[in-house]
Amino acid sequence: MFEFLALALFLGIKHSFDADHLIAVSNLLQKAKSLRHSVQMAISWAIGHMATAVLVTIVLFVFRDSILSFILDKMEMLIAIMLVVLGLASLYQARIFHSHRHVHETKKHVHSHIHLQRNDHTHRHMFGIGIVHGLASNDELLLLLTVSLGLTSLGGMLVGVGVFSLGVVLGMIAFSLFLTYPILKISSEKLNQIVNASIGSISILYGIFLFVG
Numbered sequence: 001m002f003e004f005l006a007l008a009l010f011l012g013i014k015h016s017f018d019a020d021h022l023i024a025v026s027n028l029l030q031k032a033k034s035l036r037h038s039v040q041m042a043i044s045w046a047i048g049h050m051a052t053a054v055l056v057t058i059v060l061f062v063f064r065d066s067i068l069s070f071i072l073d074k075m076e077m078l079i080a081i082m083l084v085v086l087g088l089a090s091l092y093q094a095r096i097f098h099s100h101r102h103v104h105e106t107k108k109h110v111h112s113h114i115h116l117q118r119n120d121h122t123h124r125h126m127f128g129i130g131i132v133h134g135l136a137s138n139d140e141l142l143l144l145l146t147v148s149l150g151l152t153s154l155g156g157m158l159v160g161v162g163v164f165s166l167g168v169v170l171g172m173i174a175f176s177l178f179l180t181y182p183i184l185k186i187s188s189e190k191l192n193q194i195v196n197a198s199i200g201s202i203s204i205l206y207g208i209f210l211f212v213g
Contacts, residue, residue, distance in 0.1 A: 004160065005159075005160070005163045008160045008161075008163040008164045008167065009163050009164070009166060009167040010167065011140040011141070011164060011167065012140075012163065012164040012165060012166060012167020012168045012169075012170075012171065013167040013168070013170055013171040014140060014167075014171070015140045015141070015164070015167070015168055015171070016046075016167065016168045016169075016170075016171025016172045016175065017171055017175065019206065020079050020083065020133070020206065020210070021133055021172070022175060023083060023199070023202055023203050023206050024079075024082060024083055024086055024129050024133070024203065025041075025042070025045055025126070025129065025172065025175070025176070026179060026199045026203075027086040027087065027089065027090045027199055027200065027203055028041060028086075028122050028125055028126055028129070029041060029042070029176050029179050029180055030090075030179070030180070030183060030192065030195050030196065030199065031122055032122075032176070032180045032183075032184070034184065035177060035180060035181060035184065038176040038177060038179075038180040039173050039176060039177065040123065041122055041123060041126045041176065042126075042169070042172040042173045042175070042176035043169060043172075043173070044123045044124075044126040044127045044130065045126040045127065045129055045130040045133075045172060046130060046165065046168050046169040046172050046173075047127060047130060048126070048127040048128060048129065048130025048131040048133075048134060049130035049131070049133050049134040049165070049168055050130075050134065050161070050165035050168070050169075051130075051131060051134060052130075052131050052132075052133075052134025052135045053134045053141060053161055053164070053165060053168075054158065054161055055134075055135075056134065056135065056141070057141065057157055057158065057161050058154065058158075061154050061157055075135050075136035076136050076210060077210075077211070078132050078135065078136050079132065079133070079136045079207075079210060080207045080208075080210035080211045081207070082129065082132055082207075083203045083204070083206055083207030083210070084203070084204050084207035084208070086129075086200075086203050087199075087200040087201065087202070087203030087204035087205075087207060088200065088204065089200070090196045090197070090199050090200030090203065091196070091197060091200035091201065091204075092200075093196045093200075094193050094194075094196035094197035094200060140164075141161065141164055183195060
């Protein structure tokens, strides 16, 4: 059991660093007001992911291979659509930065501030993104609970999901701090414009990659 839980924790941390997770979450983490806010956003995402991971685990336990090849492959398209939408939103935000900066360059006075749309909606958005990821990205969870270990008890599987989800939380918190700390430290409107444009472009390209791949 100890080895099983250790493996579940490791796979949870690994799962949190999947490319589609990091790209999607980055589109919103850049809007964090503080490191604490960044961590809260990461936890919101992880809670959404955990909620649907539990549901997927139960469904996989009941139906097993009969839905595996059909359902999970189709749900990957949800990720692709979401990445494109989030990328477009980030590019629009970068355009706001760009227009805003040009307007102020025509004025004679000088001041510095960051024009961001930061509000409590980011928690709900992160929760929603986590739900989609929980539905569509569970390769490690599947290997851990239904193939590699061959668990026959639903209770044992759910314990594994709980430890797996803890690993997901820890991994996403670590990434959120890594991404937002330099942005908050530098606190530059130009940097935010570059970050928005870069993340938005990567998100759209990766979404297209998932569509064709």
